[in-house]
Amino acid sequence: xxxxxxxxxxxxxxxxxxxxxxxxxxxxxxxxxxxxxxxxxxxxxxxxxxxxxxxxxxxxxxxxxxxxxxxxxxxxxxxxxxxxxxxxxxxxxxxxxxxxxxxxxxxxxxxxxxxxxxxxxxxxxxxxxxxxxxxxxxxxxxxxx
Amino acid sequence: xxxxxxxxxxxxxxxxxxxxxxxxxxxxxxxxxxxxxxxxxxxxxxxxxxxxxxxxxxxxxxxxxxxxxxxxxxxxxxxxxxxxxxxxxxxxxxxxxxxxxxxxxxxxxxxxxxxxxxxxxxxxxxxxxxxxxxxxxxxxxxxxxxxxxxxxxxxxxxxxxxxxxxxxxxxxxxxxxxxxxxxxxxxxxxxxxxxxxxxxxxxxxxxxxxxxxxxxxxxxxxxxxxxxxxxxxxxxxxxxxxxxxxxxxxxxxxxxxxxxxxxxxxxxxxxxxxxxxxxxxxxxxxxxxxxxxxxxxxxxxxxxxxxxxxxxxxxxxxxxxxxxxxxxxxxxxxxxxxxxxxxxxxxxxxxxxxxxxxxxxxxxxxxxxxxxxxxxxxxxxxxxxxxxxxxxxxxxxxxxxxxxxxxxxxxxxxxxxxxxxxxxxxxxxxxxxxxxxxxxxxxxxxxxxxxxxxxxxxxxxxxxxxxxxxxxxxxxxxxxxxxxxxxxxxxxxxxxxxxxxxxxxxxxxxxxxxxxxxxxxxxxxxxxxxxxxxxxxxxxxxxxxxxxxxxxxxxxxxxxxxxxxxxxxxxxxxxxxxxxxxxxxxxxxxxxxxxxxxxxxxxxxxxxxxxxxxxxxxxxxxxxxxxxxxxxxxxxxxxxxxxxxxxxxxxxxxxxxxxxxxxxxxxxxxxxxxxxxxxxxxxxxxxxxxxxxxxxxxxxxxxxxxxxxxxxxxxxxxxxxxxxxxxxxxxxxxxxxxxxxxxxxxxxx
Numbered sequence: 096x097x098x099x100x101x102x103x104x105x106x107x108x109x110x111x112x113x114x115x116x117x118x119x120x121x122x123x124x125x126x127x128x129x130x131x132x133x134x135x136x137x138x139x140x141x142x143x144x145x146x147x148x149x150x151x152x153x154x155x156x157x158x159x160x161x162x163x164x165x166x167x168x169x170x171x172x173x174x175x176x177x178x179x180x181x182x183x184x185x186x187x188x189x190x191x192x193x194x195x196x197x198x199x200x201x202x203x204x205x206x207x208x209x210x211x212x213x214x215x216x217x218x219x220x221x222x223x224x225x226x227x228x229x230x231x232x233x234x235x236x237x238x239x240x
Numbered sequence: 241x242x243x244x245x246x247x248x249x250x251x252x253x254x255x256x257x258x259x260x261x262x263x264x265x266x267x268x269x270x271x272x273x274x275x276x277x278x279x280x281x282x283x284x285x286x287x288x289x290x291x292x293x294x295x296x297x298x299x300x301x302x303x304x305x306x307x308x309x310x311x312x313x314x315x316x317x318x319x320x321x322x323x324x325x326x327x328x329x330x331x332x333x334x335x336x337x338x339x340x341x342x343x344x345x346x347x348x349x350x351x352x353x354x355x356x357x358x359x360x361x362x363x364x365x366x367x368x369x370x371x372x373x374x375x376x377x378x379x380x381x382x383x384x385x386x387x388x389x390x391x392x393x394x395x396x397x398x399x400x401x402x403x404x405x406x407x408x409x410x411x412x413x414x415x416x417x418x419x420x421x422x423x424x425x426x427x428x429x430x431x432x433x434x435x436x437x438x439x440x441x442x443x444x445x446x447x448x449x450x451x452x453x454x455x456x457x458x459x460x461x462x463x464x465x466x467x468x469x470x471x472x473x474x475x476x477x478x479x480x481x482x483x484x485x486x487x488x489x490x491x492x493x494x495x496x497x498x499x500x501x502x503x504x505x506x507x508x509x510x511x512x513x514x515x516x517x518x519x520x521x522x523x524x525x526x527x528x529x530x531x532x533x534x535x536x537x538x539x540x541x542x543x544x545x546x547x548x549x550x551x552x553x554x555x556x557x558x559x560x561x562x563x564x565x566x567x568x569x570x571x572x573x574x575x576x577x578x579x580x581x582x583x584x585x586x587x588x589x590x591x592x593x594x595x596x597x598x599x600x601x602x603x604x605x606x607x608x609x610x611x612x613x614x615x616x617x618x619x620x621x622x623x624x625x626x627x628x629x630x631x632x633x634x635x636x637x638x639x640x641x642x643x644x645x646x647x648x649x650x651x652x653x654x655x656x657x658x659x660x661x662x663x664x665x666x667x668x669x670x671x672x673x674x675x676x677x678x679x680x681x682x683x684x685x686x687x688x689x690x691x692x693x694x695x696x697x698x699x700x701x702x703x704x705x706x707x708x709x710x711x712x713x714x715x716x717x718x719x720x721x722x723x724x725x726x727x728x729x730x731x732x733x734x735x736x737x738x739x740x741x742x743x744x745x746x747x748x749x750x751x752x753x754x755x756x757x758x759x760x761x762x763x764x765x766x767x768x769x770x771x772x773x774x775x776x777x778x779x780x781x782x783x784x785x786x787x788x789x790x791x792x793x794x795x796x797x798x799x800x801x802x803x804x805x806x807x808x809x810x811x812x813x814x815x816x817x818x819x820x821x822x823x824x825x826x827x828x829x830x831x832x833x834x835x836x837x838x839x840x841x842x843x844x845x846x847x848x849x850x851x852x853x854x855x856x857x858x859x860x861x862x863x864x865x866x867x868x869x870x871x872x873x874x875x876x877x878x879x880x881x882x883x884x885x886x887x888x889x890x891x892x893x894x895x896x897x898x899x900x901x902x903x904x905x906x907x908x909x910x911x912x913x914x915x916x917x918x919x920x921x922x923x924x925x926x927x928x929x930x931x932x933x934x935x936x937x938x939x940x941x942x943x944x945x946x947x948x949x950x951x952x953x954x955x956x957x958x959x960x961x962x963x964x965x966x967x968x969x970x971x972x973x974x975x976x977x978x979x980x981x982x983x984x985x986x987x988x989x
Contacts, residue, residue: 124520129457130451131451132609133691134917135691137691137918139918140917186445192310193610194447194453194657194659195609195610221925222926226607226894228890228897230925231930
């Protein structure tokens with residue numbers, strides 16, 4: 096089946112054999128947007144978090160058919176040149192270690208801040224799993240935004 | 241230069257290539273790998289490649305892997321210091337492995353044992369210094385003045401002081417490339433360091449906040465197909481019948497265990513998995529899920545369960561046949577690591593008080609955020625290109641040569657960023673599978689293990705049962721220390737023939753402890769469980785430091801002494817005492833605590849660094865403990881980037897914390913039971929304790945004879961015992977078995 100997706104402000108036509116394919120794999124395999132990560136596939140870790148109509152969504156469990164026609168923003172489209180305040184704070188605060196979970200963390204933060212939260216409040220709502228344990232630096236970096 | 245150090249040749253040989261692009265130094269340094277060390281191998285190979293280009297750029301090609309530990313940045317700092325340039329001018333790039341030397345390509349440093357910085361600190365300094373002196377020599381020739389003291393270097397510019405004329409590195413690089421490298425070069429004195437010992441930003445971080453960093457799983461190659469692996473759920477099981485290819489899929493490829501990649505139950509040649517191959521990850525994964533594969537289960541499957549492993553360990557704690565030189569020494573053999581049982585038993589028998597305790601630690605999964613994966617493009621008899629998130633690029637190269645019969649120069653290995661390595665990605669089983677699939681289907685393929693396979697087919701941190709027994713005299717002195725660890729052998733599963741002291745990985749951090757134990761006897765027994773085991777961040781220290789430091793706490797209690805002071809009076813190494821003092825001070829050990837809080841302390845060493853932690857807790861329930869604060873002191877002897885050491889300590893503490901509270905893998909009929917994060921709980925941000933880190937200063941950095949400590953794994957070992965000791969203070973109960981909360985689960989976001 097063919098679907099229209101709006102990702103990072105651009106319309107894409109995607110062909111999937113199965114409308115239940117999660118958005119995660121459409122982004123990664125079909126659109127080549129690999130910044131969104133696969134971690135658990137069961138909505139526990141948050142590595143796959145993207146912004147859908149301004150809200151954080153776990154793309155590993157969002158059918159592509161449900162995502163069609165909505166505004167999807169991935170880490171690649173969050174800003175030009177890493178200029179989003181969360182990205183800037185994450186670099187300044189030297190937050191990432193392996194970095195694999197950080198796309199999901201940053202997108203979660205960005206959604207919370209879009210809703211008007213300050214960084215130090217937004218970070219309290221971050222439940223994403225970080226196996227490297229960068230939580231303390233996430234908290235410290237959030238205080239600056 | 242006021243403090244020119246004597247040096248041996250840095251570079252057992254330095255290889256120079258004169259190229260239009262400028263000065264390229266390829267330095268050959270002894271390969272430093274823990275696994276190679278342990279297996280008795282050694283090697284000399286190209287580890288890094290330093291280029292000073294005519295356009296003023298400086299590039300350091302590094303062959304080790306970047307998995308968040310920041311060692312690329314650390315190596316660049318060391319080189320920049322000696323080259324006398326700003327840190328920002330040294331760019332690091334990922335190198336490829338090589339078998340032969342010299343070759344003008346990058347490194348082959350297996351990224352294990354917290355070893356990249358500690359194994360290369362002096363070599364990188366020498367390399368930077370040699371390159372700098374060659375550039376100065378080129379300036380001397382150009383100015384026709386051979387008096388070295390007439391030249392100074394700053395910010396990559398050589399100044400001829402009599403004429404005040406300057407020459408940039410870029411303008412000198414082509415001429416320098418024609419000069420023979422000196423065997424030695426003077427190093428920057430410690431008191432003139434501008435970069436070593438300073439926190440600088442990691443070079444890889446910007447790419448990790450915008451999705452542009454490419455991890456193994458992100459690789460995309462033209463014409464690529466996707467493979468998803470499905471193993472026999474039971475360790476030791478093999479495929480009975482090859483299933484037919486599901487509709488819409490390209491192939492089902494049986495995967496066999498290639499020589500050198502199987503551990504324990506997984507024997508060479510056994511078909512223990514299949515790969516379903518098709519057009520994209522999701523469709524292939526769904527087809528794999530629906531596919532019924534008939535497996536032949538091993539005859540011993542029913543015995544591969546936790547109760548049986550514990551029964552075996554308990555039996556071996558009481559009685560095990562001793563190692564016989566030249567004998568078969570099958571699993572279950574007792575190895576004497578230190579001391580002698582008879583002497584210690586005798587010392588114990590005359591003690592005023594005897595204390596003994598048994599500790600148990602489970603198998604633990606690695607659970608890297610990025611699942612195992614590998615991409616391979618194979619052209620028969622022509623080329624094999626591999627993209628892998630690997631800690632062991634050289635092992636990948638060797639494997640590919642063995643599997644394809646291709647020559648080294650027909651194989652290209654791309655080390656990708658690792659979404660965590662933690663020791664699991666030092667293995668190459670998943671690489672061998674991707675090579676098999678690419679050969680079978682004749683196309684480039686990206687192979688992935690779904691999360692459930694990643695948990696269920698790990699090479700786990702070994703389980704361990706430790707029985708400890710010690711005596712105290714009436715003054716609280718330790719009269720004798722008897723310690724026996726029973727755990728499956730990591731090196732034994734890799735084909736090593738164990739010597740009289742057994743598996744160094746299993747006994748590490750249990751012997752040569754600088755405590756005054758009176759008579760000591762340390763033993764290690766190889767547990768016969770064939771469940772695959774491997775290197776898990778901090779390896780044997782994660783087991784032994786828990787047992788040793790919990791037991792020290794029990795002895796302190798038995799002697800009615802403060803646990804910090806008890807340790808302090810028993811320690812014989814001033815560095816350990818300084819680290820213990822620093823942690824105690826940072827953790828306000830002697831200050832009163834708020835109501836409801838308690839503290840615990842522990843100290844240990846691994847990879848030549850000494851670490852002590854004070855853990856502060858409150859609110860203990862049957863399902864949770866609040867961990868409020870962790871205060872950690874580390875003496876790594878040298879520290880290149882203190883901010884990065886702090887980050888690694890924070891990360892190591894969280895790793896140790898997750899394992900201590902929740903970490904375990906269990907087995908029923910040879911099948912792993914925890915297959916995703918929901919059954920392998922880890923803390924989230926709201927549970928993060930406040931962590932303070934102090935690096936204990938060492939004033940004598942320039943002493944080449946001193947061992948240098950690692951950082952990557954050092955936060956882990958001392959956390960669990962410090963927590964258990966705080967728990968005892970809080971509850972009066974000893975937690976001798978980990979994890980604290982074996983039934984914890986983790987819910988959806």
